[in-house]
Amino acid sequence: MRDLDTAAALSWMRAAAAAIAAHEAELSALDAAIGDGDHGANLRRGFSAVAVTAEQLVADGVQPGPFLVEVGGTLISSVGGAAGPLYGTALRSAGKALSGPAADTAAVGAALRAGLDALCRLGGAQVGDKTMVDAFAPAVGAFQSAADQDLATAALRAAAAAEEGMRATTPLRARKGRASYLGERSIGHQDPGATSTALMFRALAESLTPSPAE
Amino acid sequence: MKKFLDDADTAVADALAGLAFARPDLKVDQELRIVTRAGAVRPGKVGLVSGGGSGHEPLHSGYVGTGMLDAACAGEIFSSPTPDRILAATKAVSAGAGVVHIVKNYTGDNLNFDMAAELARDEGLEVEKVLVDDDVAVRDSTWTAGRRGTGATVIVEKAAGARAEEGGDLKAVADIGRRVNAASRSFAVALGACTTPAAGRPGFELAEDEIEIGVGIHGEPGRARGPMRPARALVADMLDAVLEELPASDDPVIALVSGLGATPLLELYVVYRHVAEELDRRGVRIARNLVGNYVTSLDMAGASITLCRADAELLRLWDAPVDTPALRWG
Known part of the structure; x- marks a missing residue:
């Protein structure tokens, strides 16, 4: 059983940065189909900045809540576009909901819920609009349903739910963001924002699951 | 891809460096990617800030100068600039009469400019937002993010810039911008x-x-x-x-x-x-x-x-002197 401490939060951000870097081309290709094709590059730039911030925060000994608040601020000031403020605000709100040196499954679930609420408030999107919310909302639901489980189990369920939500965006018609300009032509394409959200939840699960070598 | 580039990652910075050489009457902050007029904003003049993703040149940096914008924030290509940079531009052109943000209607631009405006208000500045959404290819409905801001941005920036230059207050400058957009x-x-x-x-x-x-x-x-x-x-x-x-x-x-x-x-x-x-x-x-x-x-x-x-007032503002890299007359 492992709670979310700052070291775990750092592992999450490292895993997220690695996942974004590994999938940059895929994210940009999804975005090119229904947007302008820079989602991968923008997030890569943001998470490169996060990697620097995060190491420093750990060196400074901050707790996981303030850690996520600072990381969110770094995303807001480095990503640009809509993704920066949206992901940054979600992380900042999640971080503000955490207190103490370590958070258990229920506390992390509540923090993720706070992040989702802030994301929906800021972006005005709901489930079904073909946005990151379509992966984020089911992930938070699955995570909180596993509140009595250990953190890694809850995160694994959240990752699976995020990926299912991500795939379910393909037949949707976009109602928010640049893809909405395409009207019916946005149908048939997986949403890049939901895809990057699923990558981040998968990164959380992987960072909490001991690798076979450990 | 065949383009005049040294490095795809530095395209925006390299173009701004060129603009700085071409226009000594503009000041280019390379770190924050903000273009302002070289001189200080006249005390009591409403400041005008616009910006957005790069790749739309001469929008927006080409419209900085007498009679038009006081500052332009250049984001990455097709990506809104970040709130900290918009805030820095807002503070740089604040001369005691408030600042107008001219924002093209895209999700990213709205979010980043709104965050910057909130931060500016926290610091005691008055900020008005003029949203540009003129593109009729997008139906303004619950099915979309609303009409996009495109060509009308130039006319909004010209008219609001002229109004600010002749001494209009914050409300007057924002009003003319909104009126142009609506028209x-x-x-x-x-x-x-x-x-x-x-x-x-x-x-x-x-x-x-x-x-x-x-x-x-x-x-x-x-x-x-x-x-x-x-x-x-x-x-x-x-x-x-x-x-x-x-x-x-x-x-x-x-x-x-x-x-x-x-x-x-x-x-x-x-x-x-x-x-x-x-x-x-x-x-x-x-x-x-x-x-x-x-x-x-x-x-x-x-x-x-x-x-x-365009009514008589708008034509007068359109005809007012302007001296920017991309528009110059009068």
Whole structure:
């Protein structure tokens, strides 16, 4: 059983940065189909900045809540576009909901819920609009349903739910963001924002699951 | 991809460095990617800040100067600048009379400018936002993020800039910007996609005889694909779309034909010929016009048409002196 401490939060951000870097081309290709094709590059730039911030925060000994608040601020000031403020605000709100040196499954679930609420408030999107919310909302639901489980189990369920939500965006018609300009032509394409959200939840699960070598 | 680049990652910074050499009357902050006028803002003058993704040049840095913007924030290509930079620009041009943000209606621009405005208000500054949403290719409905901001941005920046220069207060400057936006509508077609330096290849493929109808300025596909036709027929359809949503009025219009980046001026004048003839036939008088590359989408081939109903006050503001890299008269 492992709670979310700052070291775990750092592992999450490292895993997220690695996942974004590994999938940059895929994210940009999804975005090119229904947007302008820079989602991968923008997030890569943001998470490169996060990697620097995060190491420093750990060196400074901050707790996981303030850690996520600072990381969110770094995303807001480095990503640009809509993704920066949206992901940054979600992380900042999640971080503000955490207190103490370590958070258990229920506390992390509540923090993720706070992040989702802030994301929906800021972006005005709901489930079904073909946005990151379509992966984020089911992930938070699955995570909180596993509140009595250990953190890694809850995160694994959240990752699976995020990926299912991500795939379910393909037949949707976009109602928010640049893809909405395409009207019916946005149908048939997986949403890049939901895809990057699923990558981040998968990164959380992987960072909490001991690798076979450990 | 064949482009004049040293490195795709530094394209925006390298272009700003060139602008700094070309225009010593502008100040370019390379770190924050903010372009301002070289001198301080006149005390008591309302500050005007715009910005957005890069790739639309001369928008926005080309409109910084006397009679127009005080500052432009250059984001990455097609991506809004971040709130900290917009805040820095806002503070840089604040001269005690408040600051107007001119924002094109895109999700990212709205979020970043709104965050910056909130931070500025926390520091005691007054900020008004003028939202530009003139593109009729997007229906303004619950199904979309709302109409996009495109060609009308130039007219909004010109009129609001002139109003600020002649001493208008914060409300007056914001009001004229909003009035111009409400009186303007645009529509664009693309004959070919653009290539972002990061992607390295065109955003979509078109057959020799195909065009994209109702495109925006970010390389994304339009609302529909259609057959290539003579300029006269394309312009008639574009004007149909614009006039259908342009406010009815006896006022004449300011007509802007802007290339999207890779269309020769010769073709833009062919387009303008049909705009002029067609509007004459429909009883709409053109009071002023602008033909050239004013709001672009990198190297997209295509053109946009913007019409703005202009009363006497707006024409006076349009005619007021302006001295920027891209607009200069009076």
